[in-house]
Each structure stands twice: as C-alpha cells, then as structure tokens.
Amino acid sequence: MISPSTAAAIRRTLDATDADGILAIEGIRKEFPGVVALDDVRLRVRPGTVHALMGENGAGKSTLMKIIAGVYQPDAGEIRLRGEPVTLKSPLDALEQGVAMIHQELALMNWMTVAENIWIRREPRNRFGLIDHAKMAQMTDDLFARLNIKLDPWSQVSELTVAQKQMVEIARAVSYESSILIMDEPTSALTDREVEHLFTIIRDLKSRRIGIVYITHKMNELFEIADEFTVFRDGKYIGTHASKDVTRDDIIRMMVGREIKDMFPKVECPIGDVILEVKNLNKTGVFHDISFTLRRGEILGVAGLVGSKRSNVAEALFGVSPASSGEILIDGQAVNMDSPNTAMAHGLAFLTEDRKESGCFLSLDCLENIQSALITRSHVRAGFVEQKTVTLLAEDMAARLRVKTPNLHETVQNLSGGNQQKLLIARWLLTKPRILILDEPTRGIDVGAKAEIHRLITGLAAEGVAVLMISSEMPEVLGMSDRIMVMHEGHVSGFLDRAEADQVKIMNLAAR
Incomplete structure (x- = not known):
C-alpha cells in the first residue's frame, strides 16, 4: 500500500495536474534484442478519466504499461507523475x-486463498507479529x-473460474488506493453482465x-x-482524440493503416455429411x-x-478430460476419446481457451511452439524431424497470421498475448485438421488479425473442415456461425439457425 506521505502528496497535487495530466509520458523508447518495441511514444492521462490505449498486437501497448508499472525501464524518454519526473525501478x-496494474495474463498464486x-506483503499482524x-x-x-x-x-484461487480470478485481480489493484490504475484487457474473460459490473467499478473510481x-x-x-x-x-x-469525436472506422484506420471492410467474412459454402456426432455425453x-x-x-x-461448461465439453471431445458416459462418433464410427493423441489420430485439433496455462510452451521459441503438434503426426522420417520442411511451413x-516477432527463434514469453494466440492457431492449422475445435479463437487478438482469422476459419470451412467455435463475443458467434448451439x-438449452439467430434469442436460451 502507498505510504501516508505519498498519499498526502497525491491529494495535494491532484487539483494541479489537469494541465500536464496525472500521468505524462514523453519520448519513451524501448528496445529488445532484434526489435524496437517503442519509438518516441507519448501519452497523457488526466485525473478522473479513462484513457484507452489502442493498437494491434505488437504495437507496444503492453510494453509501455509495463514501463509505467516499473516492470521494464525505458531506454530513453521521461515519465512524469503529478507533474514531477520520476524513475520507476520496480x-x-x-x-x-x-x-x-492489472496484467492481461493473470498473476495470482493458485495455492493461496x-x-x-x-x-500479500501487506498482511495485518496481531500483537505477536503473526498474520x-x-x-x-x-x-x-x-x-x-x-x-x-x-x-x-x-x-483457494485454484478453485475459481477465469472470470472470478479476473475480479480478484481487479480488487487487488483497487486495494492499493492508487491514483493511476492500468487495466490490460480486463474484460477478456468476463460475460456481458460482469463487464457492466466492472464498468460500474470504473465509474466509481473516476468519481474519486x-x-x-x-x-x-x-x-x-x-x-x-x-x-x-x-x-x-x-x-x-x-494520435490522441476524444472518444466522442471519432467513429469506429476512424479508429480502425488509425490502428491498422488501412480499411477493414468486412469484419466477419462469412461466405455460404456447401455443407456436407455429418462427420462428428455426439450422443448423450456426460461428465x-x-x-x-x-x-x-x-x-x-x-x-x-x-x-x-x-x-x-462449454470449454469442458470441448476438452471431453479432444480427450483432455474424457467424458463419463455417452458416445462420440466420427464418420459414423464410435470412438473412445481417451486422450489428445486419439483425437489427433482421428483428425481433431483443439485451440484451448487459456493460452498461458494450457496452450503455449512459454519457455520455448516460436518455431518449437508451432511445430509441436505437426511433428507428432507427420514430417518425421527414421526418427528425425524434416526440419527444413517444417521450418518453411511454420x-x-x-x-x-502476421505474427510480430524478430524471427521464429524468439522465446514465446517475450511476445504479446495476441501474438502468442496467433502462434497457437498456426500450430493447429498446420496439422490440417478435419475437425477444428476453437475455444475463444480471437481472445486478445487485435481487430486486423481478427478479420484475418475469421477469413481463415471461413476458408477452412469452404475446404470441408468442420469447425466447432466457442466464443463469448456475440458478434463473432452471430457473424461466423451456420448454426448456434x-x-x-x-x-x-437450444439450437438456432443462422437466419433466425439474434442476440436476444441467444441470451434467452443462455439464461434458462
């Protein structure tokens, strides 16, 4: 928690910060090996306001926030808090x-309450010095x-859902009684109702x-x-603008440097025979x-x-957490889906919801992450990987997918969350699946990459791939689906055809 002297200084200076902002960033530069992450960027945040930072994955948003939060130190430039230059060393x-700061990738300790x-580090003590x-x-x-x-x-945190963990992160950040709060993709795991709850909290913080x-x-x-x-x-x-002065298309042009005319490029394509049938599946x-x-x-x-329990069903279909009873049939034949290896042998691929916990190998490089699924099924001769072919494919x-990285030998944990997501999609697309299970395929993905991924999904469907797409984003579900479960x-609770589906009907079924 901030010290009483710092809190007093904050209170004395808040009213004098409107000209410079409570936070002012000027000329910040940050380089990593092989890449300039930030080049002469600036930002100004006024007290009692929400200042959104927009940009594609790899634009430098999270890097700047980590500099402001003391995780990184800039190579050049100045940070001013309440009008005074500061150096944030940690x-x-x-x-x-x-x-x-509330980080995009949750940083809670699962084994603690x-x-x-x-x-943590601020626990109240009794007269014996114990917690x-x-x-x-x-x-x-x-x-x-x-x-x-x-x-x-x-x-215990390990027992919470992703959304509940997000609310704990938010509560922890608010508990510091800070004058500046950084929120990096805070709604990525929240439902519409939970998002509105968060916005209520934000409006209260603004009022203070x-x-x-x-x-x-x-x-x-x-x-x-x-x-x-x-x-x-x-x-x-x-550039910087007031939100009321621009349109959605204005912002997209600023972000990607071009127009994106079709966010959901769904095309009508022939739908063939049943490839996957699920009967009375239970866990x-x-x-x-x-x-x-x-x-x-x-x-x-x-x-x-x-x-x-959408994600739990997906995990059962891929053999990650097998079902207790029921049938899974592929091409009319019952399959005992007891492991991911069995699922992959039958042409399934599964993009998981949580790229950090169950998707990426964060300590390995990009090439190793992309090829990890491919080399289990193909491109291995006499026990050796056909590395040249695999590298070209990767x-x-x-x-x-426009993965922003200096090269494929960059360690994955150094990439932005969105680029990590693109690597996971690349991994599974290279296996050429017959059935593709996508759990939140565009979570944390920028608007330009979303359109490209949607185009890829549509293209795969046109080639005959069957796609099961789980999404919490209503426009994505409505814009991309032939049917909705x-x-x-x-x-x-029900099924809707594309022609009849709308947000109200989906919500009515979801809340039954």
Whole structure:
C-alpha cells in the first residue's frame, strides 16, 4: 500500500495536474534484442478519466504499461507523475508512487486463498507479529462489499473460474488506493453482465479522481467507458482524440493503416455429411446429456454464459478430460476419446481457451511452439524431424497470421498475448485438421488479425473442415456461425439457425 506521505502528496497535487495530466509520458523508447518495441511514444492521462490505449498486437501497448508499472525501464524518454519526473525501478516502486496494474495474463498464486492474494506483503499482524487471518478476511469482505464482488475470502484461487480470478485481480489493484490504475484487457474473460459490473467499478473510481489507462481490442468498450484514446502502431505514436469525436472506422484506420471492410467474412459454402456426432455425453458433476451433430464445411458456434461448461465439453471431445458416459462418433464410427493423441489420430485439433496455462510452451521459441503438434503426426522420417520442411511451413503460416516477432527463434514469453494466440492457431492449422475445435479463437487478438482469422476459419470451412467455435463475443458467434448451439449450466438449452439467430434469442436460451 502507498505510504501516508505519498498519499498526502497525491491529494495535494491532484487539483494541479489537469494541465500536464496525472500521468505524462514523453519520448519513451524501448528496445529488445532484434526489435524496437517503442519509438518516441507519448501519452497523457488526466485525473478522473479513462484513457484507452489502442493498437494491434505488437504495437507496444503492453510494453509501455509495463514501463509505467516499473516492470521494464525505458531506454530513453521521461515519465512524469503529478507533474514531477520520476524513475520507476520496480513494480513496488511504482506502487509506492501510486501506480497499480492489472496484467492481461493473470498473476495470482493458485495455492493461496483469495484474501492472501489480495494482501500479500501487506498482511495485518496481531500483537505477536503473526498474520491476523480473521482481520485479513474482514478487510477482504469490506473491499468486496465496496466493489460488489461476491466471493469467499477463504476460497483457494485454484478453485475459481477465469472470470472470478479476473475480479480478484481487479480488487487487488483497487486495494492499493492508487491514483493511476492500468487495466490490460480486463474484460477478456468476463460475460456481458460482469463487464457492466466492472464498468460500474470504473465509474466509481473516476468519481474519486483516479486516472485509468485502459487497454482493449473491443471497440464497443472504448465508446462506452473511455473519455479519450491514444493509438499506437508498430511501436510509434499515431494520435490522441476524444472518444466522442471519432467513429469506429476512424479508429480502425488509425490502428491498422488501412480499411477493414468486412469484419466477419462469412461466405455460404456447401455443407456436407455429418462427420462428428455426439450422443448423450456426460461428465459427472460437470455437464450432462450433450447431443449434437457437426457437418463437413459447417461452423457450429457455441454460446453461453460463464459456467455453462462449454470449454469442458470441448476438452471431453479432444480427450483432455474424457467424458463419463455417452458416445462420440466420427464418420459414423464410435470412438473412445481417451486422450489428445486419439483425437489427433482421428483428425481433431483443439485451440484451448487459456493460452498461458494450457496452450503455449512459454519457455520455448516460436518455431518449437508451432511445430509441436505437426511433428507428432507427420514430417518425421527414421526418427528425425524434416526440419527444413517444417521450418518453411511454420514461417509461411506465421507470415499469413502476421505474427510480430524478430524471427521464429524468439522465446514465446517475450511476445504479446495476441501474438502468442496467433502462434497457437498456426500450430493447429498446420496439422490440417478435419475437425477444428476453437475455444475463444480471437481472445486478445487485435481487430486486423481478427478479420484475418475469421477469413481463415471461413476458408477452412469452404475446404470441408468442420469447425466447432466457442466464443463469448456475440458478434463473432452471430457473424461466423451456420448454426448456434447455446448452453446453460452444463446442458444444451437450444439450437438456432443462422437466419433466425439474434442476440436476444441467444441470451434467452443462455439464461434458462
């Protein structure tokens, strides 16, 4: 928590910061081996406002936020807080200066409780110097009451959903009583209802003169919550405008340097015979009686609120967490889907929801990540990988998806979250699947790359690939699906054809 002297200084200077902003960035430059991440960028955030930072993956947004949060140090430029130049040498240093950050990739400790995660290094002590767990739980309850978050302080973080973990991250950042709060893709795992809850929290923070830097790829969020926005492109500053003065197309042109005319390039293509049939699939205590068919060339969208168990069904189909009972048939033949190897042998590929926990090998390089699925099925002769062929295929796919990296030997953990997602998509597309399961395929992906990925998905369907696409983004489900399967609390609540589907009908089924 910030010191009393710092808090007093913040209060004295807040009213004097409107001219320069509570946070001012000038001429910041940051280089990593082989790439200039930021080149002479600037940013100004006024107290009591939300300033959105926009740009494609690799534009430098997260790098700048990590500099402001003390994770990285800039190679050049100046940071001013409340009008005074500062050097932020570490995250703790930034917190002392009143800067807190909610990272895009969640950084909670799963083996600890909710309360322990929020108050780590700041735990209340009793007269013997021991942690006062009862008081810490009460402090957490008070914080949650203020934010209208309904979680048990004693819950272990490993037992929470991704959305609940996100709310814990938000509560922890707010608990520092900082004057600047950085939110990096805070709604990526939240439902519409939870997003509105977050926006209520943000409006309360604004009323207390807190300046918020908000990174998002979602245009509707910018217009709903942001007062101003700044656009970066390829590590360079492009411009700053009031949100009320521009249109969605204006922002996209600033971000990508070109027009994107069709966000959902869905084309009608022949839909063939049933390739996948699921009959009364059950997993004890998770989902029950899941039945559906998927045809060649069809994109079956799967919609539902958090807790609908969509991802659990996908994991069962791919053998990650096999079902307890029921049937999975491929080309009319029953398959015991007991492992991912079995699924891949039958032509399935699975892009998981959480790229950090179950997708990328963060310590390996890009090439190793892309080729990891490919070399288990092909391009191996006499026990040796056909490295030249695999490398050419990986380079071509990375170029098609516009993965921003100095080269394919760059360690994946050094890439932005969106570029990590593109690598995962590249991995599975190279296996040439017959059935492609996509769980949140464009989460954390910029607007330009989304259109390209949507075009790839449509192209695969046109080639006869059957696509099962789980998405929390309603426009994506409506824009890309031939049919939509809606789930609610572990069961299928209904199906909608493309022609009849709309947001209201989907929500009615999702809330049953």
